[in-house]
Amino acid sequence: xxxxxxxxxxxxxxxxxxxxxxxxxxxxxxxxxxxxxxxxxxxxxxxxxxxxxxxxxxxxxxxxxxxxxxxxxxxxxxxxxxxxxxxxxxxxxxxxxxxxxxxxxxxxxxxxxxxxxxxxxxxxxxxxxxxxxxxxxxxxxxxxxxxxxxxxxxxxxxxxxxxxxxxxxxxxxxxxxxxxxxxxxxxxxxxxxxxxxxxxxxxxxxxxxxxxxxxxxxxxxxxxxxxxxxxxxxxxxxxxxxxxxxxxxxxxxxxxxxxxxxxxxxxxxxxxxxxxxxxxxxxxx
Amino acid sequence: xxxxxxxxxxxxxxxxxxxxxxxxxxxxxxxxxxxxxxxxxxxxxxxxxxxxxxxxxxxxxxxxxxxxxxxxxxxxxxxxxxxxxxxxxxxxxxxxxxxxxxxxxxxxxxxxxxxxxxxxxxxxxxxxxxxxxxxxxxxxxxxxxxxxxxxxxxxxxxxxxxxxxxxxxxxxxxxxxxxxxxxxxxxxxxxxxxxxxxxxxxxxxxxxxxxxxxxxxxxxxxxxxxxxxxxxxxxxxxxxxxxxxxxxxxxxxxxxxxxxxxxxxxxxxxxxxxxxxxxxxxxxxxxxxxxxxxxxxxxxxxxxxxxxxxxxxxxxxxxxxxxxxxxxxx
Ligand SMILES: Nc1ncnc2c1ncn2[C@@H]1O[C@H](COP(=O)(O)OP(=O)(O)OP(=O)(O)O)[C@@H](O)[C@H]1O
Ligand SMILES: [Mg+2]
Numbered sequence: 001x002x003x004x005x006x007x008x009x010x011x012x013x014x015x016x017x018x019x020x021x022x023x024x025x026x027x028x029x030x031x032x033x034x035x036x037x038x039x040x041x042x043x044x045x046x047x048x049x050x051x052x053x054x055x056x057x058x059x060x061x062x063x064x065x066x067x068x069x070x071x072x073x074x075x076x077x078x079x080x081x082x083x084x085x086x087x088x089x090x091x092x093x094x095x096x097x098x099x100x101x102x103x104x105x106x107x108x109x110x111x112x113x114x115x116x117x118x119x120x121x122x123x124x125x126x127x128x129x130x131x132x133x134x135x136x137x138x139x140x141x142x143x144x145x146x147x148x149x150x151x152x153x154x155x156x157x158x159x160x161x162x163x164x165x166x167x168x169x170x171x172x173x174x175x176x177x178x179x180x181x182x183x184x185x186x187x188x189x190x191x192x193x194x195x196x197x198x199x200x201x202x203x204x205x206x207x208x209x210x211x212x213x214x215x216x217x218x219x220x221x222x223x224x225x226x227x228x229x230x231x232x233x234x235x236x237x238x239x240x241x242x243x244x245x246x247x248x249x250x251x252x253x254x255x256x257x258x259x260x261x262x263x264x265x266x267x268x269x270x271x272x273x274x275x276x277x278x279x280x281x282x283x284x285x
Numbered sequence: 286x287x288x289x290x291x292x293x294x295x296x297x298x299x300x301x302x303x304x305x306x307x308x309x310x311x312x313x314x315x316x317x318x319x320x321x322x323x324x325x326x327x328x329x330x331x332x333x334x335x336x337x338x339x340x341x342x343x344x345x346x347x348x349x350x351x352x353x354x355x356x357x358x359x360x361x362x363x364x365x366x367x368x369x370x371x372x373x374x375x376x377x378x379x380x381x382x383x384x385x386x387x388x389x390x391x392x393x394x395x396x397x398x399x400x401x402x403x404x405x406x407x408x409x410x411x412x413x414x415x416x417x418x419x420x421x422x423x424x425x426x427x428x429x430x431x432x433x434x435x436x437x438x439x440x441x442x443x444x445x446x447x448x449x450x451x452x453x454x455x456x457x458x459x460x461x462x463x464x465x466x467x468x469x470x471x472x473x474x475x476x477x478x479x480x481x482x483x484x485x486x487x488x489x490x491x492x493x494x495x496x497x498x499x500x501x502x503x504x505x506x507x508x509x510x511x512x513x514x515x516x517x518x519x520x521x522x523x524x525x526x527x528x529x530x531x532x533x534x535x536x537x538x539x540x541x542x543x544x545x546x547x548x549x550x551x552x553x554x555x556x557x558x559x560x561x562x563x564x565x566x567x568x569x570x571x572x573x574x575x576x577x578x579x580x581x582x583x584x585x586x587x588x589x590x591x592x593x594x595x596x597x598x599x600x601x602x603x604x605x606x607x608x609x610x611x612x613x614x615x
Contacts, residue, residue: 009399009400009403009404009407009443009444009445010400010445011369011370011397011398011399011444011445012398012400013369014365015398017398018398021395021398022395022396022398024395025391025392025395025396029381029384029388029392032383032384032388033383033384036383102378102379102381102382103375103377103378103379103380104379104380104381106345106375106377106379107379107380107381107392107393107396108396109345110343110344110345110368110373111368111393111396111397112365112368112369112396112397112398113396113398
């Protein structure tokens with residue numbers, strides 16, 4: 001050809017660098033869409049704040065006797081932090097249903113890259129967005145008697161990121177099965193609400209009836225919430241007795257699960273969910 | 286583009302392709318070979334199996350039987366190599382309305398690993414080509430249907446594919462926009478060495494292709510250049526309106542030995558040298574004639590000839606399928 005073909009490009013052979021670029025651009029898309037939609041931040045922190053100040057304030061007077069002098073709001077704070085990322089992350093995952101509906105999923109799935117890279121980008125995006133939102137709740141720490149401690153804040157953000165990653169992956173698994181936009185939201189509500197209530201986010205895991213103990217211990221969210229509470233409680237001045245009631249830790253029989261292992265459970269759950277989502281998405285188009 | 290620049294290896298090579306969905310044989314034994322550098326048209330009514338064939342060729346759907354190679358790679362076993370070699374514009378839109386035009390292209394470039402140093406220039410080039418460079422920072426949401434279609438074509442070209450698949454690129458567009466899209470396609474051939482595989486159910490558009498395959502109910506019923514297909518018919522199409530159409534059809538059979546049928550509400554038949562035949566018609570038909578139209582054979586006649594229905598009637602009578610209609614509705 002003699003015609004001036006400008007800027008001719010070559011699609012490279014598969015490489016890790018290429019996969020990383022794909023993951024990053026999927027992540028970037030989530031960030032762009034988040035940044036275009038500030039209303040989302042406001043609307044998704046309203047519910048956690050209601051729980052914290054209205055439910056917490058209302059029940060506080062009632063339960064104060066049983067908390068060993070600890071402000072009930074301080075107790076609730078870690079759980080509400082978890083709540084603040086939960087729905088956002090789940091929606092980030094389930095948003096794949098809209099991507100399918102509007103065709104963009106096809107643009108992604110037909111590209112010469114692995115499904116894993118795409119879904120990984122989606123999870124990182126969902127986790128980033130959810131974690132950024134949780135900052136709105138985090139800055140209220142002072143109001144509920146939790147100190148502004150920088151290392152604590154950073155640890156919390158890291159834990160919330162991990163939790164959101166896992167929940168986004170769960171959202172992706174759901175999205176692979178749901179074909180209709182109308183059923184996506186109700187399904188998220190149906191799955192996420194029990195996960196939240198059965199995680200110890202809103203009440204201590206001590207002194208639960210037997211069946212509830214079993215269910216909470218099978219819920220991966222429990223292992224994501226408990227480290228968040230442990231990090232906050234480490235900065236509170238609190239009597240050992242009160243701590244034993246409010247933050248008893250997670251016990252497998254007589255074995256107390258250490259925090260690092262709880263984090264490990266979350267990482268493994270996230271990996272399993274992501275892997276499942278990859279398998280399911282590869283099969284559904 | 287002249288014949289000499291066409292490579293020896295076929296750009297698309299399909300052998301005995303079959304795709305069965307539960308009850309439907311969407312593709313029913315297709316063989317074809319598209320030369321490198323040509324514009325190949327795939328023409329057929331709704332539900333003929335055009336989109337299904339394209340989805341198999343672009344590795345999105347597995348064939349039930351048969352094999353296909355695109356740009357020299359097998360669609361079943363060398364999926365990624367095929368994907369690196371092709372550009373796609375699906376029948377249904379696949380843009381992100383919440384991103385700007387340029388961001389949609391950037392996303393695509395990153396997914397395809399387009400070299401960052403040339404990416405910016407390339408984005409400008411393809412946007413210029415479809416006349417959207419000025420609008421590059423606007424959200425796709427705000428684009429008209431025609432602009433979106435043009436943007437999708439630009440995106441399909443971004444990574445310099447060897448084969449570009451366009452599934453009904455002009456669906457739902459006004460005639461002017463349709464014409465401009467075909468202009469881009471021919472422009473493309475001037476500028477890049479690319480094979481274009483395009484489906485349409487507009488006959489006029491098929492005329493723009495180097496060769497066309499007519500597909501009906503999952504089978505290829507004819508495959509040649511538009512000129513050769515029309516010449517193969519060798520007859521003109523005559524359409525008349527009469528006082529008594531049923532009697533006219535009988536009379537045509539009895540007095541001229543012509544097979545006529547009703548097409549689009551007119552008595553229609555094919556005859557060699559139609560213009561010279563008209564005087565005989567008036568003289569001998571014996572039924573009042575209200576109007577006469579004589580046409581050189583069109584691709585529509587080719588279609589009629591091979592499938593027994595006119596393309597428009599096939600669509601109106603609706604081998605209409607809700608699946609295709611629903612997926613187009615998006
Ligand atoms: N996923 C599917 N499941 C079941 N049947 C399908 C599926 N996809 C296509 N079909 C059927 O296969 C046949 C061919 O469909 P296809 O979309 O390939 O037609 P087409 O030629 O592209 O038609 P159109 O001009 O309407 O786009 C139709 O009968 C359709 O209902
Ligand atoms: Mg189609």
